Amino acid sequence: MLTFPHAHRHPAARRPRRRTTAVALTTALLAGALALAPGAAGAPPAEAAAATTPVRVNQLGYLPDGPKRATVVSAAATPLTWQLRDASGAVAVSGRTTVRGTDAASGDATHVADFSAYRTAGSGYVLVVDGRAGAPFDIRADLYDDLRSDAMAFFHHQRSGTPIEASLVGPEYARPAGHLGVAPNLGDTAVPCQAGVCDYVRDVRGGWYDAGDHGKYVVNGGISTWLLVDSFARARRTGGGAALGDSTLRVPERGNGVPDVLDEARWELDFLMRMQVPAGRPYAGMAFHKVHDAAWTGIPTRPELDAQPRELHRPSTAATLNLAATAAQCARVFRRHDAAYANRCLATARTAWAAARANPALYAPDSDSTGGGAYGDSRVTDDFYWAAAELYAATGEPAYREAVTSSPWHTSSDAFTPTGFNWADTAALGRLTLATAPNGLPAADLARVRASVATAADGHLATMAGQGYAVPIPSSGYVWGSNSQVTNNAIVMAVAHELTGRQRYRDGALEAMDYLLGRNTLDLSYVTGHGDTYARNQHHRFWAHQYDATLPNPPAGSLAGGPNSGLQDPVAQERLAGCAPAGCYIDDIGSYSTNEVAINWNAPLAWLAAYAAQRCRR
Numbered sequence: 074m075l076t077f078p079h080a081h082r083h084p085a086a087r088r089p090r091r092r093t094t095a096v097a098l099t100t101a102l103l104a105g106a107l108a109l110a111p112g113a114a115g116a117p118p119a120e121a122a123a124a125t126t127p128v129r130v131n132q133l134g135y136l137p138d139g140p141k142r143a144t145v146v147s148a149a150a151t152p153l154t155w156q157l158r159d160a161s162g163a164v165a166v167s168g169r170t171t172v173r174g175t176d177a178a179s180g181d182a183t184h185v186a187d188f189s190a191y192r193t194a195g196s197g198y199v200l201v202v203d204g205r206a207g208a209p210f211d212i213r214a215d216l217y218d219d220l221r222s223d224a225m226a227f228f229h230h231q232r233s234g235t236p237i238e239a240s241l242v243g244p245e246y247a248r249p250a251g252h253l254g255v256a257p258n259l260g261d262t263a264v265p266c267q268a269g270v271c272d273y274v275r276d277v278r279g280g281w282y283d284a285g286d287h288g289k290y291v292v293n294g295g296i297s298t299w300l301l302v303d304s305f306a307r308a309r310r311t312g313g314g315a316a317l318g319d320s321t322l323r324v325p326e327r328g329n330g331v332p333d334v335l336d337e338a339r340w341e342l343d344f345l346m347r348m349q350v351p352a353g354r355p356y357a358g359m360a361f362h363k364v365h366d367a368a369w370t371g372i373p374t375r376p377e378l379d380a381q382p383r384e385l386h387r388p389s390t391a392a393t394l395n396l397a398a399t400a401a402q403c404a405r406v407f408r409r410h411d412a413a414y415a416n417r418c419l420a421t422a423r424t425a426w427a428a429a430r431a432n433p434a435l436y437a438p439d440s441d442s443t444g445g446g447a448y449g450d451s452r453v454t455d456d457f458y459w460a461a462a463e464l465y466a467a468t469g470e471p472a473y474r475e476a477v478t479s480s481p482w483h484t485s486s487d488a489f490t491p492t493g494f495n496w497a498d499t500a501a502l503g504r505l506t507l508a509t510a511p512n513g514l515p516a517a518d519l520a521r522v523r524a525s526v527a528t529a530a531d532g533h534l535a536t537m538a539g540q541g542y543a544v545p546i547p548s549s550g551y552v553w554g555s556n557s558q559v560t561n562n563a564i565v566m567a568v569a570h571e572l573t574g575r576q577r578y579r580d581g582a583l584e585a586m587d588y589l590l591g592r593n594t595l596d597l598s599y600v601t602g603h604g605d606t607y608a609r610n611q612h613h614r615f616w617a618h619q620y621d622a623t624l625p626n627p628p629a630g631s632l633a634g635g636p637n638s639g640l641q642d643p644v645a646q647e648r649l650a651g652c653a654p655a656g657c658y659i660d661d662i663g664s665y666s667t668n669e670v671a672i673n674w675n676a677p678l679a680w681l682a683a684y685a686a687q688r689c690r691r
C-alpha cells in the first residue's frame with residue numbers, strides 16, 4: 074500500500090481487501106511468486122478471470138452530482154435487479170439493468186446499471202447484481218482530490234537533473250539526481266550530437282524523463298507540458314485556480330508564490346528551451362528532436378547509475394514546432410506570474426516558429442529507435458497549426474492569424490479524430506486554445522471553432538453509447554497508450570461542457586474516468602493506488618519492484634498505458650495472444666507496450682482529475 078507522504082484518508086482506500094484478478098494472477102506467476110497464489114499454478118487465464126466480479130464499477134467511486142453507472146457482465150437476455158448497499162449492508166436503492174448486449178471491444182455480454190439519481194455521500198457502498206458484488210466504492214464530493222495531486226506529482230518524480238528528496242516523496246521514492254554529469258552518468262550537462270549532426274556539446278540538463286526510460290524527447294515533452302499548463306489555465310478561467318495554486322503540490326518550489334503546476338511545467342519548459350539550436354550554428358532556432366542513451370539500458374537502471382553515452386539527435390520541424398507552441402503558451406499563461414519569464418518564452422517561440430518556417434520538412438524518422446523511442450513524425454501541418462494558434466493567442470499578431478486561418482486544419486473536422494489527439498496529432502491542441510483563450514478571430518469563425526469542440530464531443534458520446542463500458546474510443550482505438558486516447562477524448566468533452574454548459578459532456582468526461590478506474594473488462598484500475606485492485610507493475614527503470622524488491626512500485630497516481638491490441642512486446646505476445654482489444658493488457662513490468670507509464674499519459678490524467686475535482690465550475 075502506498076501511503077507516504079500523504080494518506081488516502083477515506084476508509085475504502087485503506088481497506089486491505091484484495092481480490093484476485095487475471096492480471097494479478099498472471100503477474101504472480103511470471104514473478105515466480107507461486108506461493109502467493111496457491112492453486113493458481115498452471116491455471117489458464119480464462120479460469121483466473123472467473124475470480125473477477127461481473128459487476129464493474131469505478132472502484133474509487135462516484136461524485137454525488139455525477140453520473141453513476143456500472144457495467145454488469147451477463148448473458149441474460151432480460152434486465153437484472155441491482156441493489157446498491159451501503160456500508161452496513163442495507164439496500165440504499167435498487168433498480169433494473171438495461172441489457173446492452175455484446176461489447177465489441179471486449180467481447181463481453183453486458184448490462185448497464187444506472188444509479189445516477191442516488192446522491193447520498195458515504196463510503197463502503199457495494200453494488201450487487203444477481204448475488205454478485207462489485208468492488209466497494211465511495212460517493213463523495215472530494216473523490217478526486219487525491220488523484221489530482223497524485224497524478225500531478227508524477228512529474229516531480231520524473232524530474233531529471235535534480236535530487237528527488239525524501240522530505241517530499243518519502244524515503245521509498247527518494248533518489249539522487251540523474252544526468253547531471255556525475256559518473257557514471259555521461260549526461261546531460263555537456264551532450265554531444267550524433268555523428269554528423271553537430272560538432273559542439275550542449276547543456277540539456279533537467280526536464281522530465283519520458284516514461285520508464287531515461288530519454289527526453291521534445292515532441293512528447295511538448296504535448297505533456299501543454300496539458301499541464303492548459304490544466305491550470307482551464308481551472309483559472311473557470312474559478313478553480315486556487316486548487317492548483319501555490320503550495321498545493323509536493324514540489325520543491327512550494328511557497329514561491331507561483332502556482333505549483335506552473336512550477337512543474339517550467340521544469341520541462343526550461344529543458345525544452347535548452348534543446349534549441351543556438352544562434353550562429355546550422356539550423357539555429359530549431360530544436361533537437363531528442364536526447365537519450367546511445368543504447369537501451371536494462372531494467373532496473375536507476376537514473377544516476379545510467380552509464381550510457383547520451384546523444385543529441387538531429388533537429389526536426391516537429392520538435393521545433395512543439396517548442397514554439399509550448400513556449401508561446403508559456404508566454405500567455407505565465408505572464409501574470411513572471412513577466413520576464415513570459416518574455417523569454419515568447420522570444421524563444423518566435424525564433425522557433427521562424428526556424429520551422431525556414432525548414433518545414435525536416436522529419437524525424439521512425440527508424441531512429443536505438444537507445445530511445447523514435448517519436449517519428451513526418452506530417453507536421455498539424456504542428457504548424459498548433460504553434461500558430463498559440464502564437465496568435467499570445468500576441469494577436471496578423472502574421473500568426475494568417476498562419477492559423479490559412480491552415481488546412483483550421484476548417485478540417487479531422488482536428489479531433491475518433492481515437493483522439495496525441496503526441497503525433499496535435500491540431501486539436503491548437504483548436505482547443507483558439508476555442509478557450511481570448512483571441513481576435515472574427516466572431517463567426519470563433520463560433521465555428523467552438524462548435525467544432527461540441528461536435529467532436531458529441532461524436533465521443535455516440536461512441537460511448539454503443540458500448541458496454543462507455544469508453545470514448547472505438548474498438549480500433551486500443552493502440553499503444555490507449556488509456557491516454559481515452560483521457561484525451563474526455564478532455565474534449567470536458568471543454569465542450571465548459572463552452573456549452575451542457576451536462577451530458579461532463580457526464581461523458583466523468584464516465585471516461587469510470588473506465589480508467591475499474592469499470593472495464595479487466596475489473597482493474599489502471600491508476601496505481603486508486604481503486605480496489607490497481608496496476609502496480611508498470612514498466613519503469615526505477616520503480617522496478619517486480620524485478621528488484623529493494624526498489625519501489627510506481628507511486629500512487631501513475632497511469633498505465635493500457636490495452637494495446639498491437640501486442641508490441643514479448644510479454645504481451647506470450648501472455649495475451651488472442652485477446653479482445655480492450656483486454657490486451659497485462660500488469661507486468663516487461664510489457665512496455667501495454668503497461669508503461671509516460672508523461673503524455675499522466676498529463677491528461679492530471680488534467681482530467683483536476684477537472685473532476687473542481688467543485689466550483691462553470
Ligand code: 9MR
Pocket residue numbers: 283284285286288445446447448553554665669670671
Ligand atoms: O507513446 C508512443 C507510442 O505512440 C508509439 O507507438 C511507441 C513506439 O514507437 O512509442 C511510445 O512512446 C514510448 C517512447 O518511444 C519511448 N519512451 C516510452 C514511450 C511510452 O511507451
